[in-house]
Amino acid sequence: MSPGIGPSGTPPRRGQSARWRGALDLLRLVRREPGITRTAAARALRLSSGSATDIAARLRDLDLVEESPVTPTGRGRPTTALGAHPAGPVVVAVDIRHEDYEVAVVDLAGTVVRTERDRHPGDDPGWLLGRLRTSLDRIRRRYRHRLRAVSIAAAGTISHGRFVQASTLNWYDIDLDALQPRRTRLPMLVGNDATLAGVAEARRHGSRTTLYLTVEVGVGGILVDEGAPVTGATGAGGEFGHLPFGDPALACPCGAYGCWDLDVDGRAMARYRGDPPPRDPRSYAGTTIGLAAGDPDAAAAVERCATALGRGIAGLVNALDPDSVVLGGLAGPVRRLAEPALTASYTSGLMAFRRAAPPPLRTAVLGDRASILGAADVAFDAFLTDAGLTDWANR
Secondary structure, eight states: OBSTTOSOSSOOOTTOOGGGTTHHHHHHHHHHSTTOBHHHHHHHHTOOHHHHHHHHHHHHHTTSEEEEEOOOOSSSSOOEEEEEOTTSOEEEEEEEOSSEEEEEEEETTSOEEEEEEEEOOSSOHHHHHHHHHHHHHHHHHHHGGGEEEEEEEESSEEETTEEEEETTTTEEEEOGGGGSOTTOOOOEEEEEHHHHHHHHHHHHHTOSEEEEEEEESEEEEEEEETTEEOOTTTSOTTOGGGSSOSOTTSBOTTSOBSOGGGGTSHHHHHHHHTOOOOSSHHHHHHHHHHHTTTOHHHHHHHHHHHHHHHHHHHHHHHHHOOSEEEEEETHHHHHHHTHHHHHHHHHHHSOGGGTTSOOOEEEOSSGGGHHHHHHHHHHHHHHSSHHHHHHHHTO
């Protein structure tokens, strides 16, 4: 099993063999911009029209891309649109969430061609691993050589490729290598769900250095630099919710005290409203946010969370120096309902030199698909290499 989430978001061109020079660049471009015309691709990659045509034809013969006619505009030579070949490579992206899971088959263009989801009991990771193993074996039998990698997004802490802690589920030290399809040793990558969501969002927002933060049960996120997540020495980087930005008297299920998590999610909202700790912090937060327009207590709870959220964002911006901040999950609705409070705490927490042009706060665009798409992104990163294409050509 690959540690962390594997290869970087933008694989380096250095060392790229002559055999696949140009081909990998074009395939990565088709992944970023499915449906791009061959003419536009040549322009983006600074290729001659003839070179782009030759590379596209080669990739078409290898069942890697499909060329579709484009309605003529009356100007210039006819061109084609480039997309995923119907017999081309696919990857499996798995999203293990707090209450359910999803298994998706994704093609080169980022299209989910098959998906299944179900709830899991929460207290029995063995049951879930068995169900996932069955699903992956079924997918392997159906797609055979087309299946190139498996990528898992998990709602917990990942270290050295293992699911070491999901404190809200009471899951600890789970070896996901047991999910390897029988008789086939595919590249298998494992990443935190917020990390992978951040990869997907950052690549689609187009910023060079993006700080992604999402509020679900606590705060997750990642710093993404030029498409690659900064996951640290063991792959556990990005556990921003466990920074000591909160009340030091409060014990977190992770084992630390004063975690930021406890000041921004449904547990905080319940505490601010004088309610007992909720069984499902995410549902409680959603209900409170829904009530905030007409309930002063709910509105005050959301505002306190927004203030804590803004203050923590400022600290991370001061430390990490991103050029943009993307907010996912419940962070978006919290910001929308209590924008003045969040903006004031964010601005006041910034170092003075940053206040004239602070990194903009943007709303995530992928919703609950972000983790699945991010898992697929890094799975294709693992495939789109010299070795990956050589193996595909020799299949």
